[in-house]
Amino acid sequence: MMKDGNDYPHVCRSTFMTWILYVTKCNAKVIELNVAYKILPQCMFNSETLEELRLFVLLKDEARAINLPRLKKLELDVDSYDSDILNKLALGCPALEVLTLCSYHINIRVVSFPKLKYLNISLRGRDTCVEVIKTPNLVSLVLQGYAKHFKETCLEKMPSLMNATISLRRCYCFDVEKCNLLRDVSNVQNLELTGSTIQALIEKGLPRCPTLFNLTTLSLRYFCMICHSNEVDDILKHTPNLKKLILCGDSFYRNGDVEHECDKEVDQGSNSIKSALLQCKNLDEIEVELERINVRTKQVVNALVESLAELKTTHLILSVCYTRSTISSPIEFHRFCLSMVHGRNVLTLLGGNKFDVWSQMSNPLIQVVSV
Numbered sequence: 001m002m003k004d005g006n007d008y009p010h011v012c013r014s015t016f017m018t019w020i021l022y023v024t025k026c027n028a029k030v031i032e033l034n035v036a037y038k039i040l041p042q043c044m045f046n047s048e049t050l051e052e053l054r055l056f057v058l059l060k061d062e063a064r065a066i067n068l069p070r071l072k073k074l075e076l077d078v079d080s081y082d083s084d085i086l087n088k089l090a091l092g093c094p095a096l097e098v099l100t101l102c103s104y105h106i107n108i109r110v111v112s113f114p115k116l117k118y119l120n121i122s123l124r125g126r127d128t129c130v131e132v133i134k135t136p137n138l139v140s141l142v143l144q145g146y147a148k149h150f151k152e153t154c155l156e157k158m159p160s161l162m163n164a165t166i167s168l169r170r171c172y173c174f175d176v177e178k179c180n181l182l183r184d185v186s187n188v189q190n191l192e193l194t195g196s197t198i199q200a201l202i203e204k205g206l207p208r209c210p211t212l213f214n215l216t217t218l219s220l221r222y223f224c225m226i227c228h229s230n231e232v233d234d235i236l237k238h239t240p241n242l243k244k245l246i247l248c249g250d251s252f253y254r255n256g257d258v259e260h261e262c263d264k265e266v267d268q269g270s271n272s273i274k275s276a277l278l279q280c281k282n283l284d285e286i287e288v289e290l291e292r293i294n295v296r297t298k299q300v301v302n303a304l305v306e307s308l309a310e311l312k313t314t315h316l317i318l319s320v321c322y323t324r325s326t327i328s329s330p331i332e333f334h335r336f337c338l339s340m341v342h343g344r345n346v347l348t349l350l351g352g353n354k355f356d357v358w359s360q361m362s363n364p365l366i367q368v369v370s371v
Contacts, residue, residue, distance in 0.1 A: 017041055024050075033057060045092070047071075066092030073098040086111060103128060111135065117160075123149040132156065139163065141185070146170075147197045155184035163190045170196040183209045194221035194248075202231040206238060215239045219246035225300045229272035236276045243282055247300070248289045273300070274307045277314075287317040292326040293336050301340050305357060316357040 016035070023031060024043045032054040033044070040057065045066045053068070054075040066088045072095055089096070090112050098118040101108065103125060111119070112134040119138055121130065123145035130143075130153045140163040143150055147168040164185040182205040185191065191212070193201070198220070218239060225232060225247065236242065277283065286304055290297065304316055318340075320333045327333050337355035341348055348357055 020044060068093045069095065071096055075100040077102040079103060121145070141165070143167065143181070150179070150181060152178050153181065155181070159187070161185065161188055164188045165192040165194070168195040168197040168201070177204055179205055180208065182206060186210050186212050187214050189214050190217040191215055192219040199228050199231055202235050206234050209238065212239045213241055215242060217244040217246070218242055219248065221248040225273060229276065233272060233276035236279050239280070241282050242280050244285045244287065245283065246287045246289065248291070273303045274310070277307050278310055283311060283314050285315055285317060287319060290318060290320045290327060290333070293332070298340070305340055308357065318355040318357070
């Protein structure tokens with residue numbers, strides 16, 4: 001790993017460039033480069049041995065040519081004035097399988113890598129957008145950024161795609177009617193939806209989406225389960241073979257930070273949740289990842305616990321990650337879990353940071369809860 005003069009103030013630019021030349025001539029297989037320099041030597045992009053490259057840099061000049069025939073993993077956190085850099089990477093990295101791309105100002109209108117299996121795009125700039133992704137062998141896809149970055153993104157056929165995460169933050173210029181991301185990932189087995197545009201994406205995009213027959217695991221974040229229970233109902237109707245539903249802590253809120261007065265009566269919203277869950281005949285597990293304990297949390301968890309009487313083969317797992325939660329201790333978490341099941345016709349299994357709740361009618365086998 002190489003860092004710039006912010007960490008080593010006695011190292012001049014010429015010496016640093018000499019290090020880069022030396023490393024590439026030593027036929028290195030893995031290089032991590034974190035520099036403030038705007039111009040890198042051409043040898044940085046020409047190596048017969050390099051297999052993994054992590055590059056954190058502002059590129060002012062254009063890469064004249066890229067030849068990394070053995071490169072399989074590339075992590076690129078750059079701002080580049082080279083509008084054709086991704087096309088050059090595609091031509092010069094024919095064996096690339098893993099690409100992580102973070103950027104403010106890089107032009108990535110077309111992403112085309114024939115052998116790519118894992119793609120993670122995280123955009124933060126104002127004018128950047130992705131128009132087409134051509135990765136026929138892709139297995140896992142992550143798209144993160146403002147909704148406008150992916151508002152018209154077209155995902156060409158990806159028959160091998162199994163996992164997709166769509167995390168879009170709201171922006172005023174987002175036309176959800178033109179967004180077909182849900183349609184384009186309709187063949188996945190595992191889907192995570194997160195961000196403040198999820199409610200609109202489900203409401204407007206789902207009617208244009210075929211039934212998600214392959215989907216077995218669905219994770220939802222950042223919208224209120226009570227006042228958006230209609231959207232929950234809609235997406236569960238589209239997932240007849242769903243086996244696992246994950247509700248992350250902030251899915252009890254309209255957004256991740258602000259509590260709100262629910263637009264629906266609690267009883268109405270709770271009944272809608274239970275009605276929606278009853279459509280999932282194959283549902284084995286509902287996991288709730290708690291981030292805080294308050295009135296809204298209790299309302300949603302209470303509705304889920306009550307649903308166990310009808311979902312006879314389904315069990316509920318309440319879990320907590322203390323590093324990102326306002327829940328201060330295991331004792332607080334355990335007390336909350338016990339208060340939710342007290343007096344109910346359920347079985348419970350306590351294990352570290354997870355609390356497993358079963359309906360007694362299901363007669364479950366004893367299982368070990370991972371912690």
